[in-house]
Amino acid sequence: MLPQDSGDLTLTSLTKRFGQFTAVDSLDLTIAQGSFFALLGPSGCGKTTTLRMVAGLEPPTHGEIRIGSRDITYDKAYRRPVNTVFQSYALFPHLSVWENVAFGLKRRRSAQVDKQVADVLELTELQALAGRKPAQLSGGQQQRVALARAIVNRPAVLLLDEPLGALDLKLRRQMQVELKRIQTEVGLTFVHVTHDQEEAMTMADTIAVMNAGRIEQLGAPADLYENPATTFAANFLGQSNLIRATVEQRQSDSVTVALPRGTVRVPAGRLPGGVDEVWVGVRPEKISVHGETVDGKTVGGKTGFGQTAHDGTGQPVAGLNRIEGAVVTDASFMGVSTQYLVRTPWDQQLMVFEQNRGNAGIHRPGDRVSLSFAAEHTFALDANQDSAAGIDLDGEAPG
Known part of the structure; x- marks a missing residue:
C-alpha cells in the first residue's frame, strides 16, 4: 500500500544561502517514487543542506519542493x-525496541498498532x-530500530x-545490503546522503554527484563510473588516471590522441565535442602490467596501439592501447589485488590495480614494465577542467 501524498519528489530551483555563501545553488532534481536515490559528495557540497530542506529542518532561500502534486x-x-x-x-533509552517503534503510531492514535509494529x-x-532497551543492542541493531521506527x-x-x-567497516557493508533489501521490500522512496562512494554504488538505483551546491553528474552507478562527464566525477567516484593529450x-x-609520448585510441562517443586538448582517463583496474620481457623476448617499442601485448598469463592480446618504458615505483599486496604505482617515461605516476588470480608474480619497485588497456575502457574529458578536482576533499565543513 502506497503512503498518502505519494509521488515523485521534485526540487525546482532549490537554493539555500547563508549570508554570502551559497550552500545549494538552484538545484533541479526529480527523484522517482519508489527508488533508492543517493546524494553523493564531499563534505561541504550541499547534500546535507538539501536533505534538511526536504525534511523541513531548513527553510529554502528560493525554490520549490513537491511530493507528487x-x-x-x-x-x-x-x-x-x-x-x-x-x-x-536518537532512540528513547528508557523505551524498549517495541515501544520505540510504536511511539509515533501511538501519538497519532493509529489503528492496529500491534500488527504494524510486528510487521x-x-x-x-x-x-x-x-x-x-537500546543500551542492550549493538550499533547495527540500533540502526535497524531507527529505520523500523521511521x-x-x-x-x-x-x-x-x-x-x-x-x-x-564490516557492519557497514552488512547494513548496506540490509538497507537495499528493506527498501526493495517496502517500496518507499529512499533518499540517502553520503560521502562514501562504495556505499552509494552498492545501494542506490540513481546517484547525484554533488559539488559546490550543484549536481555535477546524475545517473545509474555503473554509468557514472564508466562514463564520468567531468574530472570531478572521475576522481570522486572511484579513482582515475588522467593523462594530458592532444587530438590527432x-x-x-575512434579518435587517435597523442600522449606526451606515443598515441592511444579513445572511442569517438567518449570524447567531448569541439575540443582538441583533453585528459585521457582510464580506471586503475582496467590497466594490465607486463614485464619488460616475456619468455625471454623483449616487449619494447614506443607507446601505441594495434601492437601485440601480453596478459597476466603470457597470452598475446591484440589491439590494446600501450605505454612502454614505465617503471614500478611502489607495489602493495592487498589480498584480492596488488596496487601499483608506475612512473611513465614523461614522469607521471599512474595507479594500477591488478587482480590476484594466483598465476603471476608481483612486480617489484624498480622493475621496468609496459602497461596496456583496452580502447573501449578509455575516456576523455575537456583539458580545461582541473585534473585534481574531486581528490582528497573529506574533512571540510559539513554540508
Missing part, C-alpha cells in the same frame, strides 16, 4: 509525509529483540543522513 516547500516538518534517519540513532520488526529482523509511519519519502557512518585524428568510431 503537493507543495511542501513551507510546510512544518511534522506536517510533511517525510521521515529522517540520522547517523545518531516492521519482522521486516527489519528485530522480532527477537523487541523487549530490549518506516512504520509509511512516509512518502524516507531521508537517510549518513546513517551508517558510526558503524565499523578523428575517425567515425
